Amino acid sequence: MAVTIKNIADACNVSRGTVDRALNNRGKINPEKKELILAKAKELGYKPNYIARSLKRGKTNTIGIIVFNLYNEFFSSLINSMEEKAKEKDYHIDLALTHYDKDTEKKCVESMIRRQVDGLILCSVNNKKDYSSWLQKFNIPVVSLANKISNKIPYISVDDRRAMKDATQYVADKGYDRIIYISPPLAYEDTHNIYALKQRFEGFSQVNMEHESIIIESKDYIRELETINILEYKTAILCTSDIYALEVLNYLKEKKIKIPSQVGVMGFDNINMLKYIEPHLTTVSYPIEQIGAIAIDSISQAIENGNKIQNMVITHEIIIGESL
Amino acid sequence: MAVTIKNIADACNVSRGTVDRALNNRGKINPEKKELILAKAKELGYKPNYIARSLKRGKTNTIGIIVFNLYNEFFSSLINSMEEKAKEKDYHIDLALTHYDKDTEKKCVESMIRRQVDGLILCSVNNKKDYSSWLQKFNIPVVSLANKISNKIPYISVDDRRAMKDATQYVADKGYDRIIYISPPLAYEDTHNIYALKQRFEGFSQVNMEHESIIIESKDYIRELETINILEYKTAILCTSDIYALEVLNYLKEKKIKIPSQVGVMGFDNINMLKYIEPHLTTVSYPIEQIGAIAIDSISQAIENGNKIQNMVITHEIIIGESL
DNA sequence: CTGTTAGCGCCTTCAC
DNA sequence: GTGAAGGCGCTAACAG
Numbered sequence: 001m002a003v004t005i006k007n008i009a010d011a012c013n014v015s016r017g018t019v020d021r022a023l024n025n026r027g028k029i030n031p032e033k034k035e036l037i038l039a040k041a042k043e044l045g046y047k048p049n050y051i052a053r054s055l056k057r058g059k060t061n062t063i064g065i066i067v068f069n070l071y072n073e074f075f076s077s078l079i080n081s082m083e084e085k086a087k088e089k090d091y092h093i094d095l096a097l098t099h100y101d102k103d104t105e106k107k108c109v110e111s112m113i114r115r116q117v118d119g120l121i122l123c124s125v126n127n128k129k130d131y132s133s134w135l136q137k138f139n140i141p142v143v144s145l146a147n148k149i150s151n152k153i154p155y156i157s158v159d160d161r162r163a164m165k166d167a168t169q170y171v172a173d174k175g176y177d178r179i180i181y182i183s184p185p186l187a188y189e190d191t192h193n194i195y196a197l198k199q200r201f202e203g204f205s206q207v208n209m210e211h212e213s214i215i216i217e218s219k220d221y222i223r224e225l226e227t228i229n230i231l232e233y234k235t236a237i238l239c240t241s242d243i244y245a246l247e248v249l250n251y252l253k254e255k256k257i258k259i260p261s262q263v264g265v266m267g268f269d270n271i272n273m274l275k276y277i278e279p280h281l282t283t284v285s286y287p288i289e290q291i292g293a294i295a296i297d298s299i300s301q302a303i304e305n306g307n308k309i310q311n312m313v314i315t316h317e318i319i320i321g322e323s324l
Numbered sequence: 325m326a327v328t329i330k331n332i333a334d335a336c337n338v339s340r341g342t343v344d345r346a347l348n349n350r351g352k353i354n355p356e357k358k359e360l361i362l363a364k365a366k367e368l369g370y371k372p373n374y375i376a377r378s379l380k381r382g383k384t385n386t387i388g389i390i391v392f393n394l395y396n397e398f399f400s401s402l403i404n405s406m407e408e409k410a411k412e413k414d415y416h417i418d419l420a421l422t423h424y425d426k427d428t429e430k431k432c433v434e435s436m437i438r439r440q441v442d443g444l445i446l447c448s449v450n451n452k453k454d455y456s457s458w459l460q461k462f463n464i465p466v467v468s469l470a471n472k473i474s475n476k477i478p479y480i481s482v483d484d485r486r487a488m489k490d491a492t493q494y495v496a497d498k499g500y501d502r503i504i505y506i507s508p509p510l511a512y513e514d515t516h517n518i519y520a521l522k523q524r525f526e527g528f529s530q531v532n533m534e535h536e537s538i539i540i541e542s543k544d545y546i547r548e549l550e551t552i553n554i555l556e557y558k559t560a561i562l563c564t565s566d567i568y569a570l571e572v573l574n575y576l577k578e579k580k581i582k583i584p585s586q587v588g589v590m591g592f593d594n595i596n597m598l599k600y601i602e603p604h605l606t607t608v609s610y611p612i613e614q615i616g617a618i619a620i621d622s623i624s625q626a627i628e629n630g631n632k633i634q635n636m637v638i639t640h641e642i643i644i645g646e647s648l
Numbered sequence: 649c650t651g652t653t654a655g656c657g658c659c660t661t662c663a664c
Numbered sequence: 665g666t667g668a669a670g671g672c673g674c675t676a677a678c679a680g
Contacts, residue, residue, distance in 0.1 A: 051384060
């Protein structure tokens with residue numbers, strides 16, 4: 001059984017109130033008694049029970065974080081930066097992964113609410129109109145990252161549309177006259193939150209190429225790619241994530257297609273592992289660690305001072321590699 | 325303010341006890357009343373307060389997990405598998421990162437103890453003899469992964485010595501007659517926990533090569549490598565982690581040294597991203613996801629049934645690539 | 649300056 | 665079947 005304030009009080013022949021004053025530098029207390037109590041607490045190995053404290057204070061100093069998974073370095077970098085920032089501000093991380101499942105996500109949210117997290121940061125797969133009001137019902141600060149939920153929920157991200165437009169323009173400026181655009185399915189709209197994907201697609205659509213673009217929107221994009229004559233025209237393959245681009249690179253290498261002389265490839269995210277990839281992938285930097293730090297900052301201020309969290313757009317950047 | 329059992333009780337004109345019976349299927353209760361109470365609970369949007377429940381039950385259903393960071397895919401895969409397994413068993417993850425700092429690790433442990441985690445899984449940087457008794461003082465199940473703390477703390481891992489011995493033997497069998505062995509500093513012993521590293525080094529030392537091996541043990545291994553005539557003899561560079569091996573590959577590519585015809589390279593861990601790397605890295609599989617799942621399994625049984633957690637050795641495997 | 653006490657929300661015994 | 669009540673450990677308001 002762990003040592004409690006009562007144990008210390010008994011051991012020192014004082015009241016629990018006095019022990020509390022000694023331990024937490026609250027109000028007036030006889031310095032000698034304070035010494036004695038602190039010494040005894042140390043001797044007994046007292047560790048405050050934060051569960052009890054949380055119950056009393058109605059605050060757990062915990063931020064719930066819900067993301068898809070940690071297989072994509074994008075998210076592990078995010079969690080890494082958030083944990084660091086959270087620790088600095090004396091918050092804990094309650095982490096849950098949805099694996100892109102909407103029901104799992106809802107369960108995660110509910111479970112976190114039951115655990116009385118002080119705030120919620122999520123990269124959501126949910127999209128239904130009523131999801132955002134459902135979230136607001138819980139009356140704690142919520143921040144969405146990377147995938148907007150609604151205008152009601154603060155959203156921190158890059159400008160996905162602009163970023164993909166810039167990427168597409170960069171491809172065009174490089175002299176490519178046709179693009180094969182690879183994205184996860186865009187038709188999932190009524191079942192999944194694909195806000196960012198749609199934004200990117202719109203951005204892509206704003207740039208005109210000489211020859212008609214080919215859109216592949218499928219999890220099975222490599223198989224789709226096989227049905228296309230890639231070498232026709234001066235073609236670039238533009239992917240909505242680096243991971244997709246890496247798979248494409250692998251496919252092209254297998255087919256002995258030269259990059260970038262026969263076909264160009266461009267990714268999106270600029271994940272760290274790219275430094276080990278050859279050829280160096282041209283991509284768009286997504287400053288996910290910065291976004292994570294900002295999210296923790298904003299949400300902790302919202303928790304502590306009731307500040308409203310502002311939407312925020314972080315600057316992206318074209319990263320020039322050798323794959324285009 | 326969130327809805328409590330008392331609110332429901334008042335709304336239904338029953339006692340809190342009865343609400344509890346309805347909500348948790350406890351004991352006898354008038355079916356009609358139960359219906360009414362459940363309906364009311366739903367209507368009011370009742371969500372049990374787990375903090376209060378935890379305080380009462382003395383169990384938080386939370387497992388504290390402490391690892392170095394998430395930059396190495398090794399750890400993000402680990403967390404990923406643990407989160408999945410934990411969710412399945414209705415545990416939450418309290419995640420903290422140490423960034424290889426011993427004091428940070430201790431603070432993380434203390435903070436988790438204060439939060440009353442039911443168990444602790446850690447990949448430790450601490451090594452001092454008294455660390456393991458300090459850990460045991462808290463009287464909750466503890467499991468160490470990947471880096472052994474002491475014989476007193478259950479340890480789940482591969483047999484690092486055997487694994488590196490097998491790797492070295494594989495290199496020798498491939499016809500290499502000299503090895504450059506790259507490891508983080510082994511001299512940190514009095515400051516850091518380098519159990520696994522030492523085991524690997526011992527395993528490596530058990531195999532005799534024709535020419536004397538060169539040991540590089542430094543964070544600055546690339547610079548060290550520059551001072552060596554790599555092309556002398558038939559040399560293989562054996563690294564204690566894939567990440568190191570990837571850096572070495574980058575260095576060799578930059579120097580236009582052909583792999584494996586001029587020099588061989590071997591890694592350790594078999595992280596997922598290797599599938600995007602060329603040439604395919606020969607490495608040792610470290611079944612970290614399996615280890616994570618086993619750790620959660622064992623610790624949850626220890627929490628629930630008081631089972632003693634057994635040490636466990638998981639099978640490694642040589643992964644044959646094209647870099648050797 | 650110090651002790652007492654009433655909860656935070658839930659769970660559990662005990663009595664009716 | 666149901667209600668009343670105490671307590672998990674900590675905090676804070678109130679007495680003294």
